[in-house]
Amino acid sequence: MAEKPELKEKKTIWDKLQDLPVSSLFILVILSMSIIYVYPIGLPVPITQMAKDTFNALNTLPSGSYIWIYNAYATGSIAVHEPGLIAILRHSIAKHFKIILWSADTPIMLFPRVLEKIKPDLDRANYVYGKDWAYLYIPGGEPIWANILQDVWSVVTVDKDGKPFTQMPLMVDIKNRGPTYNSVNIVFFQTTGGETVDGMVRQVNVRYHQMTGVRLIGQILEIMVPAARPYYNAGNMDGIMNGGVGAAEYELLLGRPGAALKVTDMLSLAQLIVLAYWAVGNVGFFMKRYSRASVPKGGG
Amino acid sequence: MEFIDIVGVWIAAILTIGITSISFKETFFSRWSEVTYLAMGTLTSIVWFPTDLRRYVLERVAPGGAWIPLGPRGGYLFVIFAVLIGIIAYGRYSRKYFWLYRYYLSLSVGTGIGVAMRGFIGANFLDQIRANFLSLVVPGDAYTSFNNTVMCVVVLSSLIYFIFTFKAIENPTVRRISIIGRYFMMIAFGVTFGTGITTRINQYAGRIEFLIIEWLGIKPIA
Amino acid sequence: MAMRIVRRQVPLVLTFLTGMIYVSEWFVRETVLTDMTTGIANFIQTATVFVFLFSTINLTVIHVARIRRQLRGPKQLREIFLSSFLLAMIYIVGIVSAYYTVVRGWKLPSATPEYMWWYNNWYLSSSATAYAGTLFYIIAATYRILRIRSRESLVLIIGFFIALLYTTPVATSYIFGLSSLGEWLDRIIVTAANRAIMIGVGIGAILMGIRTLLAMETGYLGAREE
């Protein structure tokens, strides 16, 4: 921005509308989100076909199936992904699935928060760690996932706390059933990075869907849905949980309202405020341009 | 709740407010929060060092391995060489030995390029071409026919926009097509931008939730 | 000349070979190749373990340089205070936590309660806020930048407007047809435009890879020897 000679022009109302301090917008958004969180209105949440498909992908499996959950979310999106993970875990526990989770560093550090919330469900269903569910520490991307589905024992032999697989009936059972893909009925992944979706589709759906009928669902951020939707339309993915909204829809379908559902009110209100601000800015811009055009040339 | 937990919640709340305040204006408070975050991010690599050392170095030279540098676990020689290269990377601090780290880099970049090339040729190129094979006339389904036509127009016109070296793109007709492509891309960008706002609101909701429930201790009305 | 070969040509050849091994491993089922790629991946993993100090050295050097310069006014003092605080945190918390992970039998840092306290309260809150704080930047940009300046920006804004309404749960339940319009845009226009961009990015990256492997694009090694 080169220094322009200062044109002493009087600030009109339209100029002011264009340069409202952005901090006012921030404060308005924060305040409205906080207030509506404490006093929720309960605005309606329509349930999309995509959410229904995601729910049914899990719901139509027989009990005793194996669900593999890959977590790859960063700390910033715990508000989006934790409710999704909790909903899926609750659903799996209710359906008596065998649950195997795997992830790299960050989600392991975040898992205690989730465990705290699903503890009652685990106890009620008599889930025993090592027999009915397990959490593995496996860092690495696509090549590693390929190996996991081929033979998980070749990748790791201990769980996240260093407990050997030989002491875990679940993992021994998986080994006895032959290649690992025999013991994978559905894969659920959560990610904040676009590359994971492509990799999961390649390694899970493309390689094994025809062979074993494995299903693939995932929770991704809303911003990634346009890029991932082709996979869903083509049947490569059985369902996509559309970020926080998707988690809220899932909670509704499951009949266990949780953290995600509370967020939808905040979402509606905050988006409307943003729209209002945007409209104000554009009105200012247009009126200014209009008044400028009507003034004879020479004003600036 | 123990004292240490209460301290923890307060620190977390202060940092949440401090990091948020960066987007408002630069103040001492915002700088302090940013520096704290920088410290926490940087020290993570120090904290993980023993674990990484054990996992990627010590376990790989555990007894019972081989000296031959091949195979999934790698031989002793291979690991020792890797350790040397890793340490050599610090040669960047010396003007005389700065070329040493290029050995590390060349392997690293070679891997990246190889992975990208082999992945993109199928997923980004051929699969996408195949996805274009859409029928423009689906009997008895005007809606799908229309959708397919639109898709083909968008893909082809956008592709023309990206051509660099053919003189033909200066031709007014071709130019007009490429501008149409650009307009379609702009709509798509707008849609993604809009969904971006939704994503971020959802993510920030988690912080507000934390402040209200854990810090202020207010129970929302069900 | 000999030095030049060691300094420059050998790394370029290594890049070429590594790239080619990875590409051929994709197409040919040969145990030797798979072993080689796994070997290279492990090699990089092992070597990368040791670059962990680059960041700390950088921060320390900047700090020392700040102190060496004469103190000039409160601003400089503030910077010195902040960077001292930064380094103290890194060294004390980092080294102590690393020590504890070793003492506790080389477990993952997540098994060290001392570190987890720092992680949960200091790191998690700040990183989560920093990431989620993108909200404030994106809404500020919406207000400041998304103005209907030209025909092109008008088109962009139409897409933006529909998408923002479409992702608002309350709007989709009250405005008829909005959800199908939004879904149509998402499914047809966005998919198609993304596909064109993906094809372009794919080809561009492959060509960039070829240029790099052929040692034409040597930017990453410095443009030439001095």
Place this chain on the structure above:
Amino acid sequence: MTLLLVEQKFATGKGLDLIALVIIWALVLYYIYLKKGEVWIRRLPALDFIDESIGRAAEMGRPVIDHIGGGSPSEENAPATVAGLSVLGYVARLTARHGVELISPMQVQSTIPMAQDVIRTAYTMEGKGDVFEANMEEMLVWAPSNANLVALIQRKRPAVHIIIGPTWHEVMQTLEMAGRLGAVNIGGTNRVIQIPIVCAVCDMSLIGEEIFAVGAYLSKTKSMVGSLAAEDWCKIATMFFSILGIVLATLGPSFVKPLTDLFLW
């Protein structure tokens, strides 16, 4: 027998991938070594814009921030990182020539030495090697995350903010803050999800694959520019096969099946 061996050794479903890759290699080699890169190329306005804005930064006496994104060189974003580095090299030469302060925040530890080498070479070529040696650590400042990048921008108040390379959510934050503080934004990324944000917020943006072309364009060596022609032939081939596929698919599913099978081979 030999066929069986080939069958065993060759991974299935990747036949056309291999052929396409070989053809692309052949095209590149043809344009570089036989045509000697004699091709016409359209202008990329973003590049002249870089020159102009750095000149303006010199007039204003404010620094330039060039950021190559947060991709690791050993992953699939490597090509984009290399592209970002070639722009960084060009920018560094300009800043060395004009005597503008250059800051390149680094997000990944293993890219620090790469950027160091690039900037050092650029400064040495302009005869200002000592300037680089004196300010090396301040130029390659460690800023691993978005908050650090934003704070850096707030502190330094750059006149020009360039971000070219693989980027994640930090691109939104840095571009908006730099824009609010009056900097000129130039951006480009290869990651499909972030392209819209770069395109909407930047003063001048490079969409998708343009960032890969920039390196070739900036180097001004004929062979590099020549390889861009190979890229365009790939796009022509894409269009050709797409149109062929569309025509066959419109005629009926049985017509397009051979072509689909070819692509799946």
